[in-house]
Amino acid sequence: xxxxxxxxxxxxxxxxxxxxxxxxxxxxxxxxxxxxxxxxxxxxxxxxxxxxxxxxxxxxxxxxxxxxxxxxxxxxxxxxxxxxxxxxxxxxxxxxxxxxxxxxxxxxxxxxxxxxxxxxxxxxxxxxxxxxxxxxxxxxxxxxxxxxxxxxxxxxxxxxxxxxxxxxxxxxxxxxxxxxxxxxxxxxxxxxxxxxxxxxxxxxxxxxxxxxxxxxxxxxxxxxxxxxxxxxxxxxxxxxxxxxxxxxxxxxxxxxxxxxxxxxxxxxxxxxxxxxxxxxxxxxxxxxxxxxxxxxxxxxxxxxxxxxxxxxxxxxxxxxxxxxxxxxxxxxxxxxxxxxxxxxxxxxxxxxxxxxxxxxxxxxxxxxxxxxxxxxxxxxxxxxxxxxxxxxxxxxxxxxxxxxxxxxxxxxxxxxxxxxxxxxxxxxxxxxxxxxxxxxxxxxxxxxxxxxxxxxxxxxxxxxxxxxxxxxxxxxxxxxxxxxxxxxxxxxxxxxxxxxxxxxxxxxxxxxxxxxxxxxxxxxxxxxxxxxxxxxxxxxxxxxxxxxxxxxxxxxxxxxxxxxxxxxxxxxxxxxxxx
Amino acid sequence: xxxxxxxxxxxxxxxxxxxxxxxxxxxxxxxxxxxxxxxxxxxxxxxxxxxxxxxxxxxxxxxxxxxxxxxxxxxxxxxxxxxxxxxxxxxxxxxxxxxxxxxxxxxxxxxxxxxxxxxxxxxxxxxxxxxxxxxxxxxxxxxxxxxxxxxxxxxxxxxxxxxxxxxxxxxxxxxxxxxxxxxxxxxxxxxxxxxxxxxxxxxxxxxxxxxxxxxxxxxxxxxxxxxxxxxxxxxxxxxxxxxxxxxxxxxxxxxxxxxxxxxxxxxxxxxxxxxxxxxxxxxxxxxxxxxxxxxxxxxxxxxxxxxxxxxxxxxxxxxxxxxxxxxxxxxxxxxxxxxx
Numbered sequence: 002x003x004x005x006x007x008x009x010x011x012x013x014x015x016x017x018x019x020x021x022x023x024x025x026x027x028x029x030x031x032x033x034x035x036x037x038x039x040x041x042x043x044x045x046x047x048x049x050x051x052x053x054x055x056x057x058x059x060x061x062x063x064x065x066x067x068x069x070x071x072x073x074x075x076x077x078x079x080x081x082x083x084x085x086x087x088x089x090x091x092x093x094x095x096x097x098x099x100x101x102x103x104x105x106x107x108x109x110x111x112x113x114x115x116x117x118x119x120x121x122x123x124x125x126x127x128x129x130x131x132x133x134x135x136x137x138x139x140x141x142x143x144x145x146x147x148x149x150x151x152x153x154x155x156x157x158x159x160x161x162x163x164x165x166x167x168x169x170x171x172x173x174x175x176x177x178x179x180x181x182x183x184x185x186x187x188x189x190x191x192x193x194x195x196x197x198x199x200x201x202x203x204x205x206x207x208x209x210x211x212x213x214x215x216x217x218x219x220x221x222x223x224x225x226x227x228x229x230x231x232x233x234x235x236x237x238x239x240x241x242x243x244x245x246x247x248x249x250x251x252x253x254x255x256x257x258x259x260x261x262x263x264x265x266x267x268x269x270x271x272x273x274x275x276x277x278x279x280x281x282x283x284x285x286x287x288x289x290x291x292x293x294x295x296x297x298x299x300x301x302x303x304x305x306x307x308x309x310x311x312x313x314x315x316x317x318x319x320x321x322x323x324x325x326x327x328x329x330x331x332x333x334x335x336x337x338x339x340x341x342x343x344x345x346x347x348x349x350x351x352x353x354x355x356x357x358x359x360x361x362x363x364x365x366x367x368x369x370x371x372x373x374x375x376x377x378x379x380x381x382x383x384x385x386x387x388x389x390x391x392x393x394x395x396x397x398x399x400x401x402x403x404x405x406x407x408x409x410x411x412x413x414x415x416x417x418x419x420x421x422x423x424x425x426x427x428x429x430x431x432x433x434x435x436x437x438x439x440x441x442x443x444x445x446x447x448x449x450x451x452x453x454x455x456x457x458x459x460x461x462x463x464x465x466x467x468x469x470x471x472x473x474x475x476x477x478x479x480x481x482x483x484x485x486x487x488x489x490x491x492x493x494x495x496x497x498x499x500x501x502x503x504x505x506x507x508x509x510x511x512x513x514x515x516x517x518x519x520x521x522x523x524x525x526x527x528x529x530x531x532x533x534x535x536x537x538x539x540x541x542x543x544x545x546x547x548x549x550x551x552x553x554x555x556x557x558x559x560x561x562x563x564x565x566x567x568x569x570x571x572x573x574x575x576x577x578x579x580x
Numbered sequence: 581x582x583x584x585x586x587x588x589x590x591x592x593x594x595x596x597x598x599x600x601x602x603x604x605x606x607x608x609x610x611x612x613x614x615x616x617x618x619x620x621x622x623x624x625x626x627x628x629x630x631x632x633x634x635x636x637x638x639x640x641x642x643x644x645x646x647x648x649x650x651x652x653x654x655x656x657x658x659x660x661x662x663x664x665x666x667x668x669x670x671x672x673x674x675x676x677x678x679x680x681x682x683x684x685x686x687x688x689x690x691x692x693x694x695x696x697x698x699x700x701x702x703x704x705x706x707x708x709x710x711x712x713x714x715x716x717x718x719x720x721x722x723x724x725x726x727x728x729x730x731x732x733x734x735x736x737x738x739x740x741x742x743x744x745x746x747x748x749x750x751x752x753x754x755x756x757x758x759x760x761x762x763x764x765x766x767x768x769x770x771x772x773x774x775x776x777x778x779x780x781x782x783x784x785x786x787x788x789x790x791x792x793x794x795x796x797x798x799x800x801x802x803x804x805x806x807x808x809x810x811x812x813x814x815x816x817x818x819x820x821x822x823x824x825x826x827x828x829x830x831x832x833x834x835x836x837x838x839x840x841x842x843x844x845x846x847x848x849x850x851x852x853x854x855x856x857x858x859x860x861x862x863x864x865x866x867x868x869x870x871x872x873x874x875x876x877x878x879x880x881x882x883x884x885x886x887x888x889x890x891x892x893x894x895x896x897x898x899x900x901x902x903x904x905x906x907x908x909x910x911x912x913x914x915x916x917x918x919x920x
Contacts (some may be wrong), residue, residue: 418610457760458606463756
């Protein structure tokens with residue numbers, strides 16, 4: 002990207018009554034004024050908008066006859082912002098389907114036809130559509146900006162988000178291969194229902210709120226997309242809840258925005274208490290404070306538009322533009338838009354710090370010259386240790402390079418000792434500001450265990466050796482939680498230092514982190530500092546959610562080890578197993 | 581004050597005892613363990629000044645061959661030696677110690693391969709060899725008892741064909757610094773004794789002359805011990821990353837670095853059925869080398885000969901006979917095959 006990329010996110014128009022007798026914000030005689038004020042503020046404070054994403058509930062309660070008005074409203078927006086309809090991405094909400102049959106307040110049959118016609122006005126009706134069916138489609142909104150529209154309401158039952166099948170999930174993942182996975186690319190995913198729990202969600206659950214508003218089966222996509230697209234930036238946008246929320250997970254940023262339309266609603270404290278009492282699961286005495294909190298929260302307007310602005314380095318800022326009224330009962334025309342100071346997020350592309358050669362006098366006796374990294378490179382070159390071929394990593398990924406850490410560290414005793422002493426000194430420097438003895442070393446796999454056991458003596462710290470095998474999670478589980486009862490007690494140290502030979506995707510380390518996190522939680526303990534150390538690390542490869550590491554050091558970053566999708570390689574049938 | 585070295589000293593009524601090589605390893609790193617540097621001396625001074633103050637310190641200097649940059653001088657010069665210190669098995673080290681003693685006019689006695697420094701009384705403890713061996717053996721056995729996990733009923737041991745009433749977990753032996761260091765040093769003794777014995781006969785058990793000697797390990801939890809033994813004895817190590825929970829098929833290439841005609845010495849954690857030794861023997865054969873000798877921390881076999889159904893026989897030695905240990909809950913460990 003040569004400049005900032007600005008994405009406007011709006012959601013939940015809930016157009017019910019477009020007529021002038023309505024008090025809806027998007028009513029015929031007010032929407033232009035309302036949207037112009039918003040757009041002027043955005044243009045003035047942020048600049049040009051590159052794409053708009055609208056995440057459903059365009060109309061209210063299946064009133065699909067309102068879609069022409071919605072088109073009119075969006076047209077106004079695109080005109081003011083000088084955006085083409087093909088730069089607009091939409092996904093359907095649960096209110097956007099025409100209700101054909103209803104029984105006891107539950108929808109039995111509904112039609113998508115009107116929505117389908119409506120969505121063709123925007124990017125889906127353009128030329129750059131890659132795949133499409135009722136569940137999803139992928140379009141290109143602009144150069145390097147793709148849009149995956151998810152229909153989280155398809156075939157829903159009992160007014161709950163629908164079930165995403167494995168087949169559908171596979172199709173979505175397969176279709177994402179159309180997107181070039183590189184740091185320049187931004188993939189926006191629109192889903193009406195949020196698939197994550199945000200802090201703003203009500204607690205305790207009222208009337209099955211979570212079941213009705215969180216797309217649980219969509220959560221699988223979050224994990225699968227994380228594995229499929231490691232390089233590009235991913236922006237999830239959703240609506241439905243009328244609440245704001247933000248979170249970041251590896252290279253995926255999640256934004257949930259408040260509604261744009263609908264009239265002001267006020268829910269009284271009594272109405273909320275009645276809801277609790279109707280459910281009968283909480284005593285009124287216990288919830289007084291909670292009711293106050295929920296009343297206040299539910300009466301927050303959260304009438305919002307958000308602008309997600311990516312800088313040239315791909316780091317996002319989220320601007321929240323919020324419409325405020327003086328009182329709950331104020332007529333909308335007395336309200337005004339204001340922009341909050343932007344929230345800044347950092348996509349964690351964890352880069353390892355290079356561990357320098359130790360400065361101890363003993364190094365002279367080791368008969369080694371040069372910096373640690375150069376010595377490792379020399380050893381790899383001299384022993385011809387770099388092999389270029391296809392090495393399957395699991396998760397559909399292939400590493401094109403392989404270096405035998407085993408041979409590297411076995412072949413030269415002095416190099417191993419230099420690594421041990423250098424890592425020891427580096428760890429000491431990283432533990433300067435904490436209670437040093439409240440730390441444990443974890444050696445992962447054979448050479449991690451060898452190095453950790455030696456550093457354990459030098460630094461006078463306990464260590465735990467651990468085999469990491471991604472394919473046998475149950476074994477890891479067993480080993481950590483039951484098999485090693487006697488070492489269980491070690492795991493109350495505040496600082497954890499992971500030592501491993503090589504980090505390719507980082508999944509072993511993050512799996513171990515998750516297990517330890519769970520273990521500490523069970524023991525009501527907390528981990529304060531986690532330090533990761535590897536002998537080799539290619540900083541160009543995005544690591545698998547290693548943002549939990551407070552420090553990440555490596556002895557050598559110069560060796561490039563490309564990791565690519567298995568699918569992009571030619572078949573072994575054609576060129577054989579060895580490349 | 582936290583004293584780094586205290587945990588490594590073994591204590592009896594007459595003295596506190598440690599291997600100088602072990603202390604060097606802890607303070608300086610494994611392949612600097614045969615040379616005494618200032619880093620060790622500084623830590624040793626803390627032990628001398630305050631730890632178990634009424635007992636003499638006995639340091640076995642076996643395999644320590646050098647003292648770097650007059651590292652002992654300041655310690656000798658600034659200590660009053662009201663507490664006795666004994667450097668035992670000094671071998672080639674005597675000249676490095678005696679020279680500053682003479683320079684600083686410090687009283688000492690040099691006898692039976694020992695240097696005794698004290699202003700009060702000289703003399704070596706009686707039966708020093710036997711007592712130190714007993715201390716070491718008791719320490720290792722205690723650590724093995726401590727890492728035993730009794731089962732409620734007989735269960736299959738992971739990746740073996742054997743059922744057992746409990747399991748020795750080597751993770752615990754690696755985790756605690758004192759057990760890891762002492763056990764590695766003791767395994768090194770066994771390997772060194774074996775090498776000395778074949779050198780005395782000037783040939784290997786099968787009469788071949790070997791071009792090289794290498795330490796081999798094939799399991800995850802054996803590897804830290806094998807690498808430690810290799811570093812302490814200044815040998816090369818071969819780790820076959822192919823057994824145990826982590827299978828890494830690409831690393832068999834490590835065997836490309838095995839010269840033909842290498843005498844392979846297996847170092848392992850526990851020898852129950854002997855599968856790992858036999859597999860190591862098979863790999864060695866594939867690369868025209870031989871494995872005749874294995875050392876392990878604990879063995880369920882008592883006859884020191886592998887006589888199970890595979891390949892060639894091998895000789896082995898272990899620090900502890902597992903069947904002789906008195907264990908919690910089960911009292912004695914028992915092993916049996918599935919059909920027994």
